[in-house]
Amino acid sequence: MDAEIVTIGDEIITGHITDTNSAYMARQLTAIGVNVRYKTSVGDSLVDMEEAFRLALKRSSLVIATGGLGPTDDDITKRAIVKVFKRNLIFHEEVLEEIKARYTRRGIQMPGINQNQALLPQGAKFFPNKHGSAVGICIAEQGRIFIALPGVPREMQQILTDEVIPYVKSLKINRHTHAVNLHTTGIIEAKLAELIAPGLKLEAGVKLAYLPSYSGVHLRIIVISDNAQEAEEKARKLVAHLESVCGKYIYGRHDDTLEGVVGQLLIDNDQTVSVAESCTGGQLGMLVTSVPGSSSYFLGGVIAYSNDVKIDKLKVPANIIKTHGAVSEECAIAMAQGCRKMFESSYALSVTGIAGPDGGTEDKPVGTVFIGLASAHAARAKKFVFGSDREVNRTRAVFAAIEMLRREILDIK
Amino acid sequence: MDAEIVTIGDEIITGHITDTNSAYMARQLTAIGVNVRYKTSVGDSLVDMEEAFRLALKRSSLVIATGGLGPTDDDITKRAIVKVFKRNLIFHEEVLEEIKARYTRRGIQMPGINQNQALLPQGAKFFPNKHGSAVGICIAEQGRIFIALPGVPREMQQILTDEVIPYVKSLKINRHTHAVNLHTTGIIEAKLAELIAPGLKLEAGVKLAYLPSYSGVHLRIIVISDNAQEAEEKARKLVAHLESVCGKYIYGRHDDTLEGVVGQLLIDNDQTVSVAESCTGGQLGMLVTSVPGSSSYFLGGVIAYSNDVKIDKLKVPANIIKTHGAVSEECAIAMAQGCRKMFESSYALSVTGIAGPDGGTEDKPVGTVFIGLASAHAARAKKFVFGSDREVNRTRAVFAAIEMLRREILDIK
Numbered sequence: 001m002d003a004e005i006v007t008i009g010d011e012i013i014t015g016h017i018t019d020t021n022s023a024y025m026a027r028q029l030t031a032i033g034v035n036v037r038y039k040t041s042v043g044d045s046l047v048d049m050e051e052a053f054r055l056a057l058k059r060s061s062l063v064i065a066t067g068g069l070g071p072t073d074d075d076i077t078k079r080a081i082v083k084v085f086k087r088n089l090i091f092h093e094e095v096l097e098e099i100k101a102r103y104t105r106r107g108i109q110m111p112g113i114n115q116n117q118a119l120l121p122q123g124a125k126f127f128p129n130k131h132g133s134a135v136g137i138c139i140a141e142q143g144r145i146f147i148a149l150p151g152v153p154r155e156m157q158q159i160l161t162d163e164v165i166p167y168v169k170s171l172k173i174n175r176h177t178h179a180v181n182l183h184t185t186g187i188i189e190a191k192l193a194e195l196i197a198p199g200l201k202l203e204a205g206v207k208l209a210y211l212p213s214y215s216g217v218h219l220r221i222i223v224i225s226d227n228a229q230e231a232e233e234k235a236r237k238l239v240a241h242l243e244s245v246c247g248k249y250i251y252g253r254h255d256d257t258l259e260g261v262v263g264q265l266l267i268d269n270d271q272t273v274s275v276a277e278s279c280t281g282g283q284l285g286m287l288v289t290s291v292p293g294s295s296s297y298f299l300g301g302v303i304a305y306s307n308d309v310k311i312d313k314l315k316v317p318a319n320i321i322k323t324h325g326a327v328s329e330e331c332a333i334a335m336a337q338g339c340r341k342m343f344e345s346s347y348a349l350s351v352t353g354i355a356g357p358d359g360g361t362e363d364k365p366v367g368t369v370f371i372g373l374a375s376a377h378a379a380r381a382k383k384f385v386f387g388s389d390r391e392v393n394r395t396r397a398v399f400a401a402i403e404m405l406r407r408e409i410l411d412i413k
Numbered sequence: 414m415d416a417e418i419v420t421i422g423d424e425i426i427t428g429h430i431t432d433t434n435s436a437y438m439a440r441q442l443t444a445i446g447v448n449v450r451y452k453t454s455v456g457d458s459l460v461d462m463e464e465a466f467r468l469a470l471k472r473s474s475l476v477i478a479t480g481g482l483g484p485t486d487d488d489i490t491k492r493a494i495v496k497v498f499k500r501n502l503i504f505h506e507e508v509l510e511e512i513k514a515r516y517t518r519r520g521i522q523m524p525g526i527n528q529n530q531a532l533l534p535q536g537a538k539f540f541p542n543k544h545g546s547a548v549g550i551c552i553a554e555q556g557r558i559f560i561a562l563p564g565v566p567r568e569m570q571q572i573l574t575d576e577v578i579p580y581v582k583s584l585k586i587n588r589h590t591h592a593v594n595l596h597t598t599g600i601i602e603a604k605l606a607e608l609i610a611p612g613l614k615l616e617a618g619v620k621l622a623y624l625p626s627y628s629g630v631h632l633r634i635i636v637i638s639d640n641a642q643e644a645e646e647k648a649r650k651l652v653a654h655l656e657s658v659c660g661k662y663i664y665g666r667h668d669d670t671l672e673g674v675v676g677q678l679l680i681d682n683d684q685t686v687s688v689a690e691s692c693t694g695g696q697l698g699m700l701v702t703s704v705p706g707s708s709s710y711f712l713g714g715v716i717a718y719s720n721d722v723k724i725d726k727l728k729v730p731a732n733i734i735k736t737h738g739a740v741s742e743e744c745a746i747a748m749a750q751g752c753r754k755m756f757e758s759s760y761a762l763s764v765t766g767i768a769g770p771d772g773g774t775e776d777k778p779v780g781t782v783f784i785g786l787a788s789a790h791a792a793r794a795k796k797f798v799f800g801s802d803r804e805v806n807r808t809r810a811v812f813a814a815i816e817m818l819r820r821e822i823l824d825i826k
Contacts, residue, residue, distance in 0.1 A: 009622070010620060010622050010633065010635065011622055011624045011631075011633060012436070012439075012452070013439060013449050013450070013451075013452065014439050014440065014443040014449065014592070014633070014635065015435070015436040015437060015438065015439030015440030015441070015442075015443060015449075016436075016440070016594070016624060016631070016633055017436065017624060017626070018431065018432075018433050018436040019431075019432065019435070019436065019452075020431050022428070022432070022454070023425070023428040023429075023430065023431040023432065024428060025428065026425075026426060026427050026428030027427065027428030027429065028428070029428075030427040030428060036426050036427065036428075036456075037426070037455070037456065037458075037461055038426075038453060038454065038455055038461070038465070039425070039426065039432075039452075039453065039454035040451060040452065040453050040454075041435070041451065041452035041453075042450070042451055043449075043450065044620070044622065045450075048450055048451070052451070055468075070602070070623070071602075071603055071606065072602070072603075072606045072610075072623050073610075073621075074620065074621065074622045074623065111603040111604060111606070111607050112607070113603055113606055113607060113610070114603060131800070152625065154800070154802065154805065179427070181429070189483070189485070190484055190485075190524040190526055190527060191524060193484065193485045193524070193526055194524050194525070194526060197485075197486075197526070207423060207457070207487065208486075208487065209422070209423050209424055209429075209457065209487045210483070210485050210487070211424045211429060211430060212565065213430070218424075218429070220423065220424060220427070220429055222423065222427065275695075275716070277695070277698075279702075280699070280702075281695075281698045281699050281701065281702025281703070281707075281711070282688075282690070282694075282695030282696060282697065282698025282699040282701075282702065282714060282716065283695060283696075283699040284695065285690075285694045285695025285698075285716040285718075286693070286694050286695040286696040286699050286807075288694065288695075289692075289693075289694025289695065289716075289718065290694070290803075290804065290807075292769070292770050292771065292803060293771070294694075294718075295718055295719065298694070298718050299718060299719055299721075299722065300715065300716045300717055300718045300719060300722040300726070301695060301715070301716035301718075302713065302714070302715060302716070303688070303695065303698040303702075303713045303714035303715070303716070304713055305698075305702060305707075305708055305711050305712060305713045305714075306708065306712055306713060308712075309712065309713035309756070313713070313755075342726075343722070356705070357705055358705065358706075387544070387567070389567065390703075390705060391703065392567065394699075394703075
């Protein structure tokens, strides 16, 4: 079954917000064997929306739209739907009651404007919305299924997961998709391709994609086949090849994250970690604690943004900063050591660098970052030179720090 | 001038990555008066890509594609381009030399696979890539302009800003767009609409959109007109109306961020801040320090994830945690006070809560967060009950904390 996703809103078309909904929807649909062929975004224009809906219904048998179901005047998706399907909007008392009840539970009186949201296309099926007042709309006609969901990510996600996916699964789908994600780190895309390409002949229906990110290069294997077992077997063979040629760079699979993998290693070894951050300002702690349950191995951290804090709280000797500077191997090591002592953790990670845009020198240009690691046995630091973008430098530094810990725990050189 | 953005890659169509490029491109294009009408995403399929290019060229006079210009086998954008425009790929020695030189500067020998990237469509104009080996491609034919850029965000952004935007500006554009963004916080979308809607009649060519986000609701005003002055005047009138009915919720305009606005307030008042974070694990510090130059007012922070750290480092009295729990108004106040003392800052912010997915109780469900603020004059805490999503709860808490500081500094009740 082919599908098209249509995301709606001037804020998307003008780039005011980044459309994250379509990626979420595509992942869920791909996982149940739906072939997402196109994604389209249109603004809050009735004409453009109608054209997009008509085209999508022409080229795909499943169309899922998001956005424009809110109560305000710029929410016109329903008007486009009734034009395309030549239907009327009908007032639904029971939907209004549900919206009113939601407001009452929150102790707020329903604003009158929400009345609009009880007007829904005639003959449509509705999907309840647990987190908001815009219900999902589903119209099946002439072998085509059209679904409209609200644009608020949390609401869209709930309706998609609880209602749309089970509904689509209940329809007959013939093609089987088997997807495997392998996550690598510490090697650039072109080098990885040079390890992988020789001797590799992709079987029919098998696709391999290289997806660079700040945490490393992800390898995405997709196999499409009429036979589920065959799809799985073809994927298995390719994974075996990849593991044989670049296994040491692979840290995880599927939804594994570097921070999650390292967290599990710490749990397995009954170890703990703490962090001392200068230029990343808390981002390393944030990433470590983004893992539910991280409180079992993450003890705490110090955001040592100023030199005074490095000296006073982390006990970095003042003469290290004087002699080598705060952005130095020596300072990174002393920060990690001081942090480990302060929190009495098995490991401590430290980050000190020049994130930019200012503060670079000839010796230490913007993007220079030292990452330190202290354990019971030793302390060391590694120098990285990233790029010129503040946000990217901070993000790369944070992943490099976690990777340094992974290699330490697994004793990978 | 109408434009369409086409983003390419199986990783986008399957939702493996979120397409951030199209939003960036749309912002840049909208800012110079280009009307982005559609955005389309296709996978690494020659047939689908050709269809998407042909359709885009039919409905818009400017088409910008990103992705699929890399060296590996899944990068087939150039093949689609030469099919659509019926041209050949030509080997460009000078482009290869430039790619080799880039590798040499990094101290790496060019992998052989990068040779592909010197094959470019006949008769195309090239845009140099400062950060990578894939050059931008531009074909002008029959009043249509087709541009292909690499998919790596940093590379796309550099070529777009340095080459494409000046090029597009050099063409004649008749319609003028005037956009104004107002950022509000502390009020939900429907309530905001009820303040704004009465007495509001939008003039011709004027659009107003409500864009809810975790930091608040953004108001986006777009005016399209044949006359630049008229567009500006219409926008000015609408902004004046918005300020008169909901001015106290507006914290900034255009690219203003809550963290940037508060940073500037601290600079203006010659004040400093420090943070004590439990459930946000460093995210508050990260957000505060995401502002370049934040070192002039951000002193540091403690990630007090465990109770021991709260007691030992932040000097939270153990009996407060025993009596009221670590997630309590009392604990948030004590954390902020301890933090302010530790860093000797003008203000200290603290966050303690239950981010989820586990740890909730009947009294304190997942999403319960206390935010504390200490100053020279007083210390207090505010309770929030967010939702069930860990990431969302942490993000909302961080913005609520910064907003609390903004209101404190500006003495807004």
